Amino acid sequence: MPLYEGYTSDKNVVIFDFGAAYTKCGVAGEMCPRCIIPSQLKDQKTGKIKQIWEYNTEDELYENLKDFLFILYFRHILINPKDRRMVVCESLLCPEIFRETLAKVMFKHYEVGSVLFSPGHLTAMLTLGTNTGLVMDVGYNETLVIPIYEGIPVIKALQSLPVASKAIHQRMKEMLLSNGKVKTGNEEYSLSDKPELLTEEILEDIKVRCCFTTKWDRAKKIHDVTLYGADISNLPSPPPSVHYPLDGGSILVIDGTIREQVCEVMFEQDNEQVSVTTLLLDAIIQSPIDMRVELSQNIVILGGTALLPGFLHRIQMELLDLIKQPRYSNVLALKKFRYHQAPAKSNYTSWLGGSMIGSLETLPSKSVSRDQYTESGKLSDWCNLATVGQS
Amino acid sequence: MAGTLSLPDSEVVQYLCACKKWNSIYRLYICRRCFKIRCGDCVLHEVDSPYCPNCLENMPSAEAKLKKNRCTNCFDCPSCGHTLTTRATSQMIPNPDDPGKSTPKKMYYLACGFCRWTTRDVAIPDKPIASGAWEDMENPDAARISTLLEHYQLLAQKEKVEKERKKYSRRRSHLMYAASMDKYGLVSVAAKRKGLISAGPNPTIKENEEINIKTIKEAVTVEEFPPLPDEIFTEPIQLTKKTSISQRLAMSEFQPSEAVELYPRRKHLLIRRSLRCKECEHNLSKPEFNPLSIKFKIQLIALLYIPEIRVVPPGELKYKKDTKIVLTFSNPVNTNTKIQFIQAEGNEGEKVTAKIELPKKELVLAHRDVPAMYADMPAQQDFKDDSSVVSFRKANKLGIIFKVTPLVQEGDVKVCFVLKHDYLNTAATLPSENEEPEIVWLEHRVTVNLGPVTSSK
Ligand SMILES: Nc1ncnc2c1ncn2[C@@H]1O[C@H](COP(=O)(O)OP(=O)(O)O)[C@@H](O)[C@H]1O
Ligand SMILES: [Zn+2]
Ligand SMILES: [Zn+2]
Ligand SMILES: [Zn+2]
Ligand SMILES: [Zn+2]
Numbered sequence: 001m002p003l004y005e006g007y008t009s010d011k012n013v014v015i016f017d018f019g020a021a022y023t024k025c026g027v028a029g030e031m032c033p034r035c036i037i038p039s040q041l042k043d044q045k046t047g048k049i050k051q052i053w054e055y056n057t058e059d060e061l062y063e064n065l066k067d068f069l070f071i072l073y074f075r076h077i078l079i080n081p082k083d084r085r086m087v088v089c090e091s092l093l094c095p096e097i098f099r100e101t102l103a104k105v106m107f108k109h110y111e112v113g114s115v116l117f118s119p120g121h122l123t124a125m126l127t128l129g130t131n132t133g134l135v136m137d138v139g140y141n142e143t144l145v146i147p148i149y150e151g152i153p154v155i156k157a158l159q160s161l162p163v164a165s166k167a168i169h170q171r172m173k174e175m176l177l178s179n180g181k182v183k184t185g186n187e188e189y190s191l192s193d194k195p196e197l198l199t200e201e202i203l204e205d206i207k208v209r210c211c212f213t214t215k216w217d218r219a220k221k222i223h224d225v226t227l228y229g230a231d232i233s234n235l236p237s238p239p240p241s242v243h244y245p246l247d248g249g250s251i252l253v254i255d256g257t258i259r260e261q262v263c264e265v266m267f268e269q270d271n272e273q274v275s276v277t278t279l280l281l282d283a284i285i286q287s288p289i290d291m292r293v294e295l296s297q298n299i300v301i302l303g304g305t306a307l308l309p310g311f312l313h314r315i316q317m318e319l320l321d322l323i324k325q326p327r328y329s330n331v332l333a334l335k336k337f338r339y340h341q342a343p344a345k346s347n348y349t350s351w352l353g354g355s356m357i358g359s360l361e362t363l364p365s366k367s368v369s370r371d372q373y374t375e376s377g378k379l380s381d382w383c384n385l386a387t388v389g390q391s
Numbered sequence: 392m393a394g395t396l397s398l399p400d401s402e403v404v405q406y407l408c409a410c411k412k413w414n415s416i417y418r419l420y421i422c423r424r425c426f427k428i429r430c431g432d433c434v435l436h437e438v439d440s441p442y443c444p445n446c447l448e449n450m451p452s453a454e455a456k457l458k459k460n461r462c463t464n465c466f467d468c469p470s471c472g473h474t475l476t477t478r479a480t481s482q483m484i485p486n487p488d489d490p491g492k493s494t495p496k497k498m499y500y501l502a503c504g505f506c507r508w509t510t511r512d513v514a515i516p517d518k519p520i521a522s523g524a525w526e527d528m529e530n531p532d533a534a535r536i537s538t539l540l541e542h543y544q545l546l547a548q549k550e551k552v553e554k555e556r557k558k559y560s561r562r563r564s565h566l567m568y569a570a571s572m573d574k575y576g577l578v579s580v581a582a583k584r585k586g587l588i589s590a591g592p593n594p595t596i597k598e599n600e601e602i603n604i605k606t607i608k609e610a611v612t613v614e615e616f617p618p619l620p621d622e623i624f625t626e627p628i629q630l631t632k633k634t635s636i637s638q639r640l641a642m643s644e645f646q647p648s649e650a651v652e653l654y655p656r657r658k659h660l661l662i663r664r665s666l667r668c669k670e671c672e673h674n675l676s677k678p679e680f681n682p683l684s685i686k687f688k689i690q691l692i693a694l695l696y697i698p699e700i701r702v703v704p705p706g707e708l709k710y711k712k713d714t715k716i717v718l719t720f721s722n723p724v725n726t727n728t729k730i731q732f733i734q735a736e737g738n739e740g741e742k743v744t745a746k747i748e749l750p751k752k753e754l755v756l757a758h759r760d761v762p763a764m765y766a767d768m769p770a771q772q773d774f775k776d777d778s779s780v781v782s783f784r785k786a787n788k789l790g791i792i793f794k795v796t797p798l799v800q801e802g803d804v805k806v807c808f809v810l811k812h813d814y815l816n817t818a819a820t821l822p823s824e825n826e827e828p829e830i831v832w833l834e835h836r837v838t839v840n841l842g843p844v845t846s847s848k
Pocket of ligand 4: 468469471472473503504506508
């Protein structure tokens with residue numbers, strides 16, 4: 001039994017982080033989530049899988065969240081929701097409708113006692129024991145970078161780019177459809193003849209088991225060819241291909257170039273010269289001058305996509321290279337960067353911070369109680385991050 | 392063919408729940424205290440009696456909480472999720488009395504009968520005892536997390552003490568959000584700059600309240616991350632040696648990428664749920680403690696108390712044409728049930744597409760009588776049924792004739808009415824008391840979908 005559980009004032013506080021792809025859920029004061037499960041539901045009638053974030057109306061979202069929370073509470077956490085406290089680590093970009101609908105489900109349907117909504121970027125800082133950092137979250141839908149200075153998010157410096165794991169899966173699909181081959185016995189055909197074979201699960205599995213973020217020197221050669229039209233002979237020799245088994249005895253041949261190149265979608269600087277790496281520097285530039293050095297020495301990287309082999313090293317190499325280029329060296333006098341390593345895997349670091357907040361005696365005074373919610377009928381009066389951050 | 396019912400049975404007849412949702416009777420409960428129909432959305436679900444689905448051992452809730460809802464004896468395969476079984480083998484170990492010889496000793500390991508994974512695959516040594524020897528892996532960051540948590544806990548206590556002492560009465564405002572981080576080292580600078588939050592904590596502490604907070608060891612930062620190993624560009628990968636995302640996430644603290652790092656997982660407990668009426672907190676469903684039993688101590692499903700309605704497939708249903716249809720009513724209880732029909736007033740979200748004429752007289756559903764259900768005989772009691780209203784009577788079932796006039800030229804013919812029936816409330820009286828059980832009348836708003844209207848062409 002972990003030592004510190006004795007400090008938890010209330011062992012029934014449930015901590016949630018509803019990610020676009022994965023939801024992390026567990027109990028306050030514990031060191032890791034009890035479960036990390038896909039943020040999806042199976043339709044009872046049709047058996048179809050549905051993402052909880054997929055909704056057309058508020059009612060649909062309400063039903064999604066109601067059903068999803070049911071599974072979390074009664075299948076995974078096994079704690080009664082009624083009158084109990086909960087903490088939600090949310091993205092800074094979390095749409096208001098999501099938060100309001102979640103609050104409605106929590107308070108009205110499950111009758112929870114109180115809810116604390118806390119931005120995941122901030123809670124992640126708690127796991128480090130510091131309050132200043134340049135926080136990057138590379139999740140499923142997007143990459144978000146926000147400086148936090150002495151505990152306050154510098155909202156005006158927030159940077160985001162819609163590339164993360166979803167874009168990697170998309171890129172992989174394009175590459176596989178253009179040159180992927182399937183072998184069944186002695187037969188061989190193009191994957192593009194049967195594109196339905198490539199489900200999101202398979203794409204993710206290929207990414208997780210076969211792909212990596214390549215080294216910076218190789219990536220430069222790859223970009224020369226894929227982005228700037230250099231001759232294909234300039235490509236570094238690719239890693240070995242992989243024979244990936246599909247259902248029904250077929251084999252999908254995944255070329256080494258796919259293994260090496262799919263992650264490049266995050267690092268290719270588009271027309272505006274933005275990539276996940278430049279977001280870090282751009283966020284520093286957008287921050288007040290007196291914060292910049294400190295931010296550069298306290299980079300924090302969150303999100304499951306950062307767990308891909310080679311990702312962190314690549315960021316490190318690119319930052320050192322970019323900072324020498326005129327567009328940055330002219331404005332930033334930085335030479336090196338330092339990175340935090342949270343006592344957690346990067347996909348649940350925010351959750352761990354939530355677990356810490358949730359175990360403190362002061363939780364009740366920071367949360368919105370059911371009575372307060374019932375009185376005002378909505379949440380927005382209680383937590384409005386935008387107003388706080390703008391200073 | 393006209394009148395074919397394409398909807399599943401459960402969607403043909405819908406009852407209005409107390410929470411104003413329409414539901415099939417198969418999914419409804421009834422509260423015997425407030426006599427209201429309840430659905431899954433308006434009952435309170437509660438965690439009841441955790442048990443292990445493998446060894447079927449019950450675990451008291453408090454212990455289950457402590458064990459993080461995991462069985463102490465059973466393990467799942469970290470590779471495929473099936474239950475692992477304990478296997479015994481004999482190993483030769485050096486004899487302590489005679490070092491030159493070895494003696495056999497019984498040793499145990501865990502194996503998956505489904506995917507053949509074993510603890511030996513991942514170099515976990517066999518254990519000398521059959522159970523209880525498989526320790527959990529330790530989180531490598533446990534010490535740091537505990538230190539931080541202790542630190543924040545002290546700060547929080549200090550804050551609480553100061554607040555109470557000062558009778559801190561700052562109104563909650565939108566600043567609460569910033570304040571939620573306040574003093575856990577995440578002080579709201581911006582708010583302070585604006586002078587919106589009173590200056591930092593007052594360093595004076597109550598005489599008897601010595602809270603001394605040491606600064607914690609600063610977080611260590613690094614300048615470099617390890618590069619990819621060079622082999623990744625030259626060595627072929629063996630897919631089976633790489634873990635899948637679900638295998639990783641099932642071990643959230645470790646998320647190993649290599650299959651050799653997989654470790655047996657303690658089996659997750661299941662619970663039985665009990666249900667309460669949200670209004671009066673009366674139990675609607677309570678499972679037996681014994682996990683082997685599928686019985687319930689209390690199980691107030693509506694189907695056991697409210698007449699069930701089924702549609703006898705009608706013939707043609709034509710626009711504006713009066714048609715006789717038959718609905719079957721089955722009595723679920725062991726006493727006769729009186730039923731009446733009332734026209735539905737107003738609208739509760741139903742989409743009515745036909746007029747319905749209801750029998751005016753009260754009718755009686757014969758009690759449910761188990762032997763009679765098998766013997767295909769007419770009911771013993773004489774109900775003097777009026778053949779203009781009753782189409783047939785068979786045991787506890789009664790086919791009742793209604794006149795329906797479709798008001799649409801296409802789509803489904805849907806009618807709505809209120810079914811009223813009496814109900815012997817045996818729950819209110821204790822069997823020892825010689826009182827007559829109370830009779831209550833219950834009303835249910837019901838919609839029936841009779842299927843598509845026959846096109847007039
Ligand atoms: N241990 C891991 N190894 C490799 N990839 C991972 C791991 N954990 C998560 N991922 C990948 O990271 C992506 C983002 O995960 P996560 O940060 O949990 O997303 P979000 O919070 O946006 O839902 C997922 O698509 C998943 O494939
Ligand atoms: Zn209901
Ligand atoms: Zn068990
Ligand atoms: Zn297995
Ligand atoms: Zn009730």
